[in-house]
Amino acid sequence: MAGSIAVIDYGMGNLRSVWQAVAHVAEGREVQVTSDPQVVAAAERVVFPGQGAMPDCMRELDARGLRPVLLDAARNKPFLGICIGQQMLFEHSEEGDVAGLGVFAGQVRRFPGERMVAADGARLKVPHMGWNEVRHSAPEHPLWQGIADGERFYFVHSYYVDPADRSIVAGTTDYGIPFTSAVARDNIFAVQFHPEKSAHAGLALLANFIRWSP
Amino acid sequence: MALAKRIIPCLDVTAGRVVKGTNFINLRDAGDPVEVARRYDEQGADEITFLDITASSDQRDIILSVIEACAAEVFIPLTVGGGVRVIGDVRRLLNAGADKVSINTAAVQNPDLVAEASAKVGSQCIVVAIDAKQVGPDEWAVFTHGGRNRTELDAIAWAKRVQELGAGEILLTSMDRDGARNGFDLALTRAVADAVDIPVIASGGVGNLQHLADGVSEGRADAVLAASIFHFGEYTVRQAKEYMRARGIEVRL
Numbered sequence: 154m155a156g157s158i159a160v161i162d163y164g165m166g167n168l169r170s171v172w173q174a175v176a177h178v179a180e181g182r183e184v185q186v187t188s189d190p191q192v193v194a195a196a197e198r199v200v201f202p203g204q205g206a207m208p209d210c211m212r213e214l215d216a217r218g219l220r221p222v223l224l225d226a227a228r229n230k231p232f233l234g235i236c237i238g239q240q241m242l243f244e245h246s247e248e249g250d251v252a253g254l255g256v257f258a259g260q261v262r263r264f265p266g267e268r269m270v271a272a273d274g275a276r277l278k279v280p281h282m283g284w285n286e287v288r289h290s291a292p293e294h295p296l297w298q299g300i301a302d303g304e305r306f307y308f309v310h311s312y313y314v315d316p317a318d319r320s321i322v323a324g325t326t327d328y329g330i331p332f333t334s335a336v337a338r339d340n341i342f343a344v345q346f347h348p349e350k351s352a353h354a355g356l357a358l359l360a361n362f363i364r365w366s367p
Numbered sequence: 368m369a370l371a372k373r374i375i376p377c378l379d380v381t382a383g384r385v386v387k388g389t390n391f392i393n394l395r396d397a398g399d400p401v402e403v404a405r406r407y408d409e410q411g412a413d414e415i416t417f418l419d420i421t422a423s424s425d426q427r428d429i430i431l432s433v434i435e436a437c438a439a440e441v442f443i444p445l446t447v448g449g450g451v452r453v454i455g456d457v458r459r460l461l462n463a464g465a466d467k468v469s470i471n472t473a474a475v476q477n478p479d480l481v482a483e484a485s486a487k488v489g490s491q492c493i494v495v496a497i498d499a500k501q502v503g504p505d506e507w508a509v510f511t512h513g514g515r516n517r518t519e520l521d522a523i524a525w526a527k528r529v530q531e532l533g534a535g536e537i538l539l540t541s542m543d544r545d546g547a548r549n550g551f552d553l554a555l556t557r558a559v560a561d562a563v564d565i566p567v568i569a570s571g572g573v574g575n576l577q578h579l580a581d582g583v584s585e586g587r588a589d590a591v592l593a594a595s596i597f598h599f600g601e602y603t604v605r606q607a608k609e610y611m612r613a614r615g616i617e618v619r620l
Contacts, residue, residue, distance in 0.1 A: 166488065166489060169461075170442075170464065170466060173438060173439055173442075174442050177442070204489055204491065205489050271369055272369065278566055278589065280490075280491065280565075281370065282491070282536070282566050282589075283370050283373050283566070283589070283590070284371040284619040285371065305371060307444060308370075309491045327369065328370060350442060350466065351442070351443075352408065352442055352443050355442060356442055
């Protein structure tokens with residue numbers, strides 16, 4: 154199925170928003186929400202979303218036998234991780250003390266809750282929910298094309314990734330502490346925010362992904 | 368450089384149309400919900416909230432097609448409330464394209480619904496709407512059924528309780544101010560915002576842009592919700608954001 158885009162469905166939440174936004178910019182390509190390993194294997198590019206708790210996500214992913222085909226896609230195809238889909242690419246998460254897929258070295262950490270204070274002294278709430286700025290890391294990645302450095306995207310999360318290899322950091326955001334909000338390496342781009350809910354900037358990023366030839 | 372305070376236009380929807388009344392009477396037609404949602408998205412709304420105020424249960428499914436149509440065109444978070452009674456209602460709305468579902472009366476009647484819903488679909492999808500009315504100095508009671516029925520619950524204690532149950536956010540409406548256009552109940556907003564760790568959306572009473580700014584700077588709300596000032600073209604969402612930014616509030620522009 155050349156040209157098709159697989160949105161991985163492992164039974165954790167509603168993927169309608171992701172499907173709808175990707176289809177909106179897919180320029181007529183087929184976008185399938187799927188839990189079928191063969192469909193994933195046949196797709197040209199893969200979107201790996203996620204919501205909920207990471208231990209549940211890992212369990213459901215394995216229950217559907219999707220790990221091998223996902224790891225294969227992460228080696229070979231244009232691959233976009235979103236939210237928990239980004240976190241699952243790392244070695245380990247503090248959420249439920251669970252192992253991730255280990256595509257990237259590093260940890261998924263929780264925001265330090267009560268110690269989080271804004272520059273003006275106001276208490277910062279966890280989850281980090283709403284629109285925040287994403288600063289691009291040099292060099293510019295093709296997925297940032299046409300998107301302003303510092304553009305705001307929509308976030309909802311309590312955990313963030315902490316890559317061991319800082320060279321994969323593609324975007325950084327401040328919420329009490331600076332944290333990695335996007336990573337990129339070879340054919341993989343993964344973000345903590347929700348491009349499917351980030352209005353024009355989010356659609357621009359998804360359109361860049363559709364056109365991307367890593 | 369920080370998280371933006373959100374501006375959320377609210378669409379009261381019945382029979383597939385947007386309406387806005389004063390204290391729930393004198394409904395005025397304010398247009399097609401998809402058209403209105405698209406206009407707010409273009410103006411820079413951070414989210415959109417739909418409140419299904421349909422009275423008869425046989426018309427409930429109309430909101431599902433409204434949400435489906437909006438979700439196909441508007442790529443910002445959509446919240447839907449009104450008439451959510453059971454977990455099946457939550458699922459139907461999420462499947463139609465809602466990102467968050469707001470639970471009001473049913474949360475009071477059956478607090479387990481909040482726990483069940485947040486465990487099943489995630490806290491980030493569950494908003495508890497609290498309608499509060501002042502009943503004494505620094506004392507607010509929770510009301511249900513669109514403000515008609517007083518409960519025994521204290522609004523601040525109830526806010527803390529729904530956070531424990533797993534609510535991801537609180538939509539706090541002052542029934543004293545709703546439709547009155549004389550500003551949020553800032554004491555109520557601040558009391559609730561300080562009592563919980565989850566985001567609080569201030570609602571009820573916005574009549575001008577200063578009211579929106581006050582909700583954030585004095586009420587300490589994370590987001591402000593308004594309906595009528597946007598529906599009839601008095602102000603655009605963009606104007607509201609420019610006003611807030613000029614007062615030192617971080618917004619997405």
